[in-house]
Amino acid sequence: MSPRPHSRTLAFVESPVQLLNLLEWAHHHGLRGPAPEGGPALEGGRAPVGGRAPVGGSVPVGGSVPVGGSAPEGGELTVVVLSPTDPMTRGQLRRTADLARDEGYRVRWEEARGGTTAPFHTIGGLAGPLRRADRVVMGDPFSRYVQLLLTITRARDLVVVDDGTATMEFVAQLARGERLVRWHRKGGRRGPRDLLFAPVSSSARRRLTPREGRRVEVFSSMPVTETPDGVTVTANDFAWTRARFGPPRITKGADLVGTSLVETGVVDVGHYLEAVRALARSHGATRYFAHRRESTEKLHRLAGETGLEIVRPDLPLELTARRGPIGRTILSFPSTVVHTLPLALAGTGVRVAVCDIDPAWLTETASPRAQGFLSGVTGTARDVHRLAGVGVA
Numbered sequence: 001m002s003p004r005p006h007s008r009t010l011a012f013v014e015s016p017v018q019l020l021n022l023l024e025w026a027h028h029h030g031l032r033g034p035a036p037e038g039g040p041a042l043e044g045g046r047a048p049v050g051g052r053a054p055v056g057g058s059v060p061v062g063g064s065v066p067v068g069g070s071a072p073e074g075g076e077l078t079v080v081v082l083s084p085t086d087p088m089t090r091g092q093l094r095r096t097a098d099l100a101r102d103e104g105y106r107v108r109w110e111e112a113r114g115g116t117t118a119p120f121h122t123i124g125g126l127a128g129p130l131r132r133a134d135r136v137v138m139g140d141p142f143s144r145y146v147q148l149l150l151t152i153t154r155a156r157d158l159v160v161v162d163d164g165t166a167t168m169e170f171v172a173q174l175a176r177g178e179r180l181v182r183w184h185r186k187g188g189r190r191g192p193r194d195l196l197f198a199p200v201s202s203s204a205r206r207r208l209t210p211r212e213g214r215r216v217e218v219f220s221s222m223p224v225t226e227t228p229d230g231v232t233v234t235a236n237d238f239a240w241t242r243a244r245f246g247p248p249r250i251t252k253g254a255d256l257v258g259t260s261l262v263e264t265g266v267v268d269v270g271h272y273l274e275a276v277r278a279l280a281r282s283h284g285a286t287r288y289f290a291h292r293r294e295s296t297e298k299l300h301r302l303a304g305e306t307g308l309e310i311v312r313p314d315l316p317l318e319l320t321a322r323r324g325p326i327g328r329t330i331l332s333f334p335s336t337v338v339h340t341l342p343l344a345l346a347g348t349g350v351r352v353a354v355c356d357i358d359p360a361w362l363t364e365t366a367s368p369r370a371q372g373f374l375s376g377v378t379g380t381a382r383d384v385h386r387l388a389g390v391g392v393a
Contacts, residue, residue, distance in 0.1 A: 007075035007076070007134035007135055007157075008034075008075065008076055008078075008132060008133050008134050008135070009031060009075055009076060009077045009078070009133065009134070009135040009136075009137060010078055010080060010129055010130060010133040010135070010136055010137070010153075010155075011077060011078070011079050011080065011136070011137035011138070011161075012080050012082055012136070012137070012138050012139065012145075012146055012149060013079065013080070013081055013082070013093075013138075013139045014081075014082045014083075014084060014139060014140055014143060014145070014146075015084070015089060015092075015093070015139065015140070015163070015292075016089065016092035016093050016095075016096045016292070016315065016316045017139075017162070017163065017164060017316050017336070018139025018140060018161060018162070018163050019079070019081070019093065019096045019097065019100065019139070020096060020099075020241070020316045020318060020319065021139065021161040021162035021163075021219065021221075021236060022079065022100075022137060022139065022161050023099065023100060023103065023240055024161075024162075024219070024236050024238060024239070024240045024241065025137065025159065025161045025219045025234075025236070026077050026103070026105070027239060027240035027243075028219070028234065028236070028239065028240075031075055031076065031077040031105075032075075032076060032077070032104060032105075033076065033077060033078075033103070033104035033105040033106055034076040034077075034078055034106050075134070075135070077105050077106075078105070078106045078107075078108060078129070079097070079100050079105050079106065079107045079108065080108045080110060080126065081093055081097060081107060081108065081109045081110060082110055082112040082113075082122070082143075082145055082146075083109060083110060083111055083112055083113065083114075084113060085113050085114075086292070086293070088292040088293070088312065089292050089293070091314060092292055092313070092314060092315060092316065095314050095315050096315060096316065096319075097109065099244075099319075110122045110125075110126075112145060119145070123148065123149065123152075126149065126152075127152055130149060130152045130153040130154075130155075131152065131153065131154055133153060133154075133155045134155055134156060134157065135155050135156070135157035135158070135159065136149075136150070136153050136155040136157070136158055136159070137158075137159040137160075137161060138150075138158075138159070138160055138161070139160075139161050139162070139163045140163045140166065141160055141170050141180060141204065141208060142166060142170065142180050142181070142182050144200070144201075146204070147180075147200050147201055147203070147204035148200055150203070150204045150207045150208075151200060151203055151204070151207075156213060156214055156215065157214075157215045157216075157217070158207065158208060158214065158215070158216050158217070159216075159217045159218075159219060160208070160216075160217070160218045160219070160220075161219045161220075161236075162219065162220045162221055162222065162236055162336075162340075164222070164335070164336030164340075165222065165335065165336055165373075165377055166182065167218065167220045167222050168220075168222045168223065168224070168376075168377070169182070169373070170218075171218055171220075171224050171226060171227070171228065171231070171233075172225070172226045174205070174208060174209065174228045174231070175226035175227065175228040175229075176226070179198075179201060179202065179205065180201055180204065180205055209228070209230075210228070210229070210230030210231055211230070215232070216228075216230065216231045216232070217231070217232045217233075217234060218231055218232070218233050218234070219234045219236050220233065220234075220235070220236055221235065221236040221237070221238065221339055221340050221343055222336070222339050222380075223339070223380040223381075223382075225380070236343075237343055238318060238340065238343040238344045238346075241318055241319060241322055241344050242322065242344065242346065245319060245322040245323050246322040246323065246324065246348070247322075247324075247347070247348050248321065248322055248323060248324020248325060248326050248345075248348060248350075249324040249325040249326075250324070250325070250326060250327075250328050250348065250349060250350060251325050251326065251327050251328065252327075252328060253284055253285065253286050253287075253327050253328070253329075254283045254284055254285040254286075254327045254328070254329040254330070254331055255285060255286075255287045255288075255289060255326060255327035255329070255330050255331070256276065256279060256280060256283075256285040256287065256288045256289070256308065256330075256331045256332075257288075257289050257291075257317065257330060257331065257332040257333075257335070257337055258288055258289060258290045258291045258294050258299075259291055259294075259332075259333045259334075259335050260291045260292075260293035260294055261333065261357070262294075262295075262298060263293050263294060263295060263298075264293075265363055265365055265366065266362060266363065266366045266367070266370050266374075267357060267361050267362060267363065267366075268361055268362070268363050269298060271358075271360065271361035272361065273298075273301065273302055273305055273306070275333075275355070275358075275361065276288070276302060276306055276308070277305060277306045279331050279355060279387075280306050280307075280308055283329065283331055283353075285308065285327070285331055286308065286309060287308060287309045287311050287327070288302065288303075288306070288308040288309065288310050288311065289311050289313055289317055289320070290310055290311065290312050290313075291335075292312075292313075317337055317340075317341070318337075318340050318341060318344040319344075321341060321344060321345055321350070322344050322345065326345075326350060327350070328349070328350060328351065329350070329351045329352075329353055330350060330351070330352045330353070331353050331354075331355065331387075332352065332353070332354050332355070333354070333355055333356075333357060334354060334356065334357060334374040334375070334377040334378045335377065337352075338352060338354045338377065338378065338381040338384050339377075339380075339381050339382070342381075342382065342383040342384060351385055352383070352384045352385070353384065353385040353386070353387050354378050354381060354384050354385070354386055354387065355387045356374070356375065356378055356386070356387075357371070357374050357375075359371050
């Protein structure tokens with residue numbers, strides 16, 4: 001679904017991966033940043049980055065020109081960052097937002113969760129732009145913030161860009177006409193807040209269902225097996241990432257990619273640490289790339305028990321790996337990266353290997369769907385090597 005020429009696009013992101021995939025979508029469709037209107041390109045204030053120079057500044061702000069082409073004609077894009085409170089996520093978002101500015105896009109940084117009155121200020125300040133937008137792009141259709149904003153917009157085009165495995169679940173739920181629930185929460189009882197917000201969630205699901213006069217696109221590198229009627233699915237092949245960065249320097253060893261399955265209550269921490277230790281020992285891994293949501297306590301324990309060097313990337317892993325250095329083998333548990341890294345590292349010779357989650361590792365409170373969903377994440381991955389199970393006592 002190509003954007004209409006000369007249209008105004010407003011995009012909402014809440015994580016670094018969502019912002020990266022928004023940049024991939026904009027590159028694919030040839031969008032540009034808004035023309036200056038007598039003032040600075042950035043609204044809402046530039047997020048501080050500690051005085052560090054922007055990453056990958058090959059294109060000056062205000063002069064977005066795609067690699068190997070002329071100025072795009074796909075309309076104008078303004079990015080709204082609904083900033084979370086987690087320090088690691090905020091740091092990666094700031095760095096990724098610099099990449100968006102380097103491409104000439106206007107970035108509006110909203111302290112959307114900065115106190116009890118912040119949501120009212122944020123929504124009030126965005127009401128006008130939302131009503132004027134021809135297209136709204138979002139990274140997380142499960143987000144209550146985004147669902148609330150969808151009740152304001154009159155946009156005829158709605159786009160969902162990749163948010164990893166959540167995108168797979170969103171498309172499947174939309175196709176089946178189900179309520180929007182994150183996969184690791186499905187099966188549990190709805191709390192008072194869920195019931196209170198249910199009308200807004202139902203409204204968002206209806207808005208995300210195509211009908212006459214409204215187009216819906218899903219831009220994803222994840223496998224989509226159930227396509228809702230009328231939804232356009234566009235493949236994300238990480239063309240922008242490969243054009244802007246790399247190829248990386250490849251090291252001889254192996255790197256291990258962390259996951260937040262412990263933090264989301266799916267996998268028991270003791271079994272997880274033992275699995276990491278076994279993988280590192282059997283494959284000679286020396287570095288552990290931490291997920292931005294992994295707890296400091298767990299990472300300290302992991303470093304002490306495994307001897308792995310803990311790396312906290314300041315950009316999404318797809319960009320970190322593409323910039324290098326990166327191991328010749330990347331080890332991962334079922335997660336988004338088993339789908340994205342083979343695309344971002346295409347042609348480099350890097351091998352991505354995935355280790356399945358043993359059912360015995362799941363917590364008692366894990367969703368009944370957890371094992372099947374995680375197995376599906378691994379089973380549908382392309383260009384990855386599936387590892388034999390690791391022994392955990």
